[in-house]
Amino acid sequence: MAEIVLDKVTKRYPDGALAVQEVNLEIADGEFVILVGPSGCGKSTTLNMIAGLEDITEGELRIGGQRVNEKAPKDRDIAMVFQSYALYPHMTVKENMAFPLRLAKVDNATVEKKVADAAEILDLAQHLDRKPANLSGGQRQRVAMGRAIVRNPKAFLMDEPLSNLDAKLRVQMRTSVSRIQKQLGTTTVYVTHDQTEAMTLGDRVVVMRGGIVQQMGAPQFLYEHPANLFVAGFIGSPSMNFVPASLADNKLQSVLGEVTLTDRIRRLLEGADAPREVIVGIRPEHFEDASLVDATAKTDGGVFTSQVEVLESMGSDKFAHFLLSGEQATSADLADLAKDTGDDTSVGGISLVTRLSASSGAKEGEPSEIWFDADKVQLFDPSTGKNLTYTER
Amino acid sequence: MSQSTTEKPEVATEPVAAKKKVVLSEGKRAERKLGWWLCAPAAITMVAVTGWPIIYSIWLSLQRYDLKFPDRTEFIGFDNYVTVLASPYWWNAVWVTAVLTVISVAIELVLGMGLALIMHRALVGRGLVRTTSLIPYGIVTIVAGFSWRFAWTPGTGYLAELAGGEPVLTEKLPALMVVILAEVWKTTPFMALLLMAGLALVPDDLLKAAAMDGAGPWQRFVKVTLPIMKPAILVALLFRTLDAFRIFDNLFVLTAGSQGTSSVSMLTYNNLIKGLNLGIGSTMSVLIFLMVAAIAFIFIKLFGTAAPGSDDGGKR
Numbered sequence: 001m002a003e004i005v006l007d008k009v010t011k012r013y014p015d016g017a018l019a020v021q022e023v024n025l026e027i028a029d030g031e032f033v034i035l036v037g038p039s040g041c042g043k044s045t046t047l048n049m050i051a052g053l054e055d056i057t058e059g060e061l062r063i064g065g066q067r068v069n070e071k072a073p074k075d076r077d078i079a080m081v082f083q084s085y086a087l088y089p090h091m092t093v094k095e096n097m098a099f100p101l102r103l104a105k106v107d108n109a110t111v112e113k114k115v116a117d118a119a120e121i122l123d124l125a126q127h128l129d130r131k132p133a134n135l136s137g138g139q140r141q142r143v144a145m146g147r148a149i150v151r152n153p154k155a156f157l158m159d160e161p162l163s164n165l166d167a168k169l170r171v172q173m174r175t176s177v178s179r180i181q182k183q184l185g186t187t188t189v190y191v192t193h194d195q196t197e198a199m200t201l202g203d204r205v206v207v208m209r210g211g212i213v214q215q216m217g218a219p220q221f222l223y224e225h226p227a228n229l230f231v232a233g234f235i236g237s238p239s240m241n242f243v244p245a246s247l248a249d250n251k252l253q254s255v256l257g258e259v260t261l262t263d264r265i266r267r268l269l270e271g272a273d274a275p276r277e278v279i280v281g282i283r284p285e286h287f288e289d290a291s292l293v294d295a296t297a298k299t300d301g302g303v304f305t306s307q308v309e310v311l312e313s314m315g316s317d318k319f320a321h322f323l324l325s326g327e328q329a330t331s332a333d334l335a336d337l338a339k340d341t342g343d344d345t346s347v348g349g350i351s352l353v354t355r356l357s358a359s360s361g362a363k364e365g366e367p368s369e370i371w372f373d374a375d376k377v378q379l380f381d382p383s384t385g386k387n388l389t390y391t392e393r
Numbered sequence: 394m395s396q397s398t399t400e401k402p403e404v405a406t407e408p409v410a411a412k413k414k415v416v417l418s419e420g421k422r423a424e425r426k427l428g429w430w431l432c433a434p435a436a437i438t439m440v441a442v443t444g445w446p447i448i449y450s451i452w453l454s455l456q457r458y459d460l461k462f463p464d465r466t467e468f469i470g471f472d473n474y475v476t477v478l479a480s481p482y483w484w485n486a487v488w489v490t491a492v493l494t495v496i497s498v499a500i501e502l503v504l505g506m507g508l509a510l511i512m513h514r515a516l517v518g519r520g521l522v523r524t525t526s527l528i529p530y531g532i533v534t535i536v537a538g539f540s541w542r543f544a545w546t547p548g549t550g551y552l553a554e555l556a557g558g559e560p561v562l563t564e565k566l567p568a569l570m571v572v573i574l575a576e577v578w579k580t581t582p583f584m585a586l587l588l589m590a591g592l593a594l595v596p597d598d599l600l601k602a603a604a605m606d607g608a609g610p611w612q613r614f615v616k617v618t619l620p621i622m623k624p625a626i627l628v629a630l631l632f633r634t635l636d637a638f639r640i641f642d643n644l645f646v647l648t649a650g651s652q653g654t655s656s657v658s659m660l661t662y663n664n665l666i667k668g669l670n671l672g673i674g675s676t677m678s679v680l681i682f683l684m685v686a687a688i689a690f691i692f693i694k695l696f697g698t699a700a701p702g703s704d705d706g707g708k709r
Contacts, residue, residue, distance in 0.1 A: 053601050074607040086602035090620040099616075100606035147606065157605075 002064030002154040009059035034202035038340030042211035079148035083160040087132040094128040155187040229333035229385040242329040259302035272388040286376040287354035290369035322352040333385035453675035460669035473676040490656040494637040505584030530582040538646030591625020
């Protein structure tokens, strides 16, 4: 067990491409940290540098207070779980899990005991003599985990360990990964591109983009206080709605109508040197069917009427999709996000996802009056992507 | 071939089968006939070019048949086999062939693996490395054989001078070493290519995982790379062993079988073509056929599960 410190760690490839730029990260002993971001954001490179599978170009990596930049992976005493599981096909489950111990020349009795213990935790006891080829995806994943935990390493590194599982199993395994990590209390760095995994698993989430750390913090904090448009759009599902708006006389003017800024937001904006044209971000759950909101709240918030394009009832609540006429919000951050999701369709307007109470009477194809909470809006600078209403609170 | 051509139409005509039995069996018969017709050319060619010569040489091996004394030709049963198997020349040739095969294949395996690793890991100039290493394999063996011979002949060759002017090709052991050298030089690239295909089967992630698990480069090679590429190694060994066992051209040029350096192929050639003894020559070629078959059999039986075509899903 040990803490891991990345001190201005940079990775530059021989062709000059900058994969990771000055990442500073202090991972406490026993902490579960998630590196998340779209593909090519440098999260896997960062993990591989911690593992020792890639050289660090600049900066220092310390594990347990000791500089390990020059150490070979085998001397760093950390275990890694790969997306492909990387099980040795010619060995049985037992041999796979025992492999690191055999290499470490651990005596036979201890190996047997440790493998048995790990198999117990991972519910693999009845599969010990089978070859990986005869296991299901979930079982292979567990064997990979088993191989990591038998060693009692200083840290676990996990590179998208659940990405090859089907959706239902992924949710199950997510819980068991979390349970095992809590049980063992081993420092863990986990890489994923799935924001749901990031939100549900980690003590702390590090959002990366283009080799640069965008923001780090507890999942709930990132959700409520994104530092910029990228983080705001990346974290949360369905994602935050972005609408271009203009600021004038403490009023916010957009296709969602005109709202008066609340005192809290006005105060935050004062220190932020806000431009006139901004992007307003509103999470789906901060909308509501206007008929279900009491009168005072209604006057404080914004209200607009539009035709419900698609209505999805989830049982507990309803997602109403709207298409408003007007220009979509544009910014480099949003373009990156769209590229990540592969969303290159231009809908010809501003699409809006709102989460309404199950009791809402909104109907598909019919106009509906929708309210949103003016105190929950976040304002972003379109040129820098910075959150103008960011607060450390 | 015949199977797939007969089976497919069956499936296709099954719905018809339920209704009209007579029509079906007729159609079925026609399909089957067509299948045989389609296979016939290939089957006949195969029988003509491989089956018939084998059978004919077995037939010849059972006769006293010397073209120098054609009127004394007669059926003598296994007498030729007795003659050959009692001959010290034959057993010397078997030993020479076995030694040449084992030593040259062993050296080729080690060198080929090294070369394959270099080509596999080469970061720059991979294409150039591959091309240059293949040159020996591309040169006609007879031509290469002659250049080796000149190189080892005192007076004309630089290698003979390095060896102190000794005529190495005139003594049995040194000559065999030169033959092995020529064989290794020529076929190592082939071995390397086959092995490289095997190396490509080893996923990068596995090697990374082994590195994380605490394995050094040698341990990664022995415990991960080798077991996974075992099928490719066996295929390479099988090909090369069968090939090496039939060694002829290098020997023909370098020593012409003198000083007891004849291989079994060489001896057979001398009896059959030079000596015009069809009976003895055929007997030897039948024996070579049996030995080659035995080698193939041993490879496939001994390493059964890993033999080509019988992979047990070991590749995940």
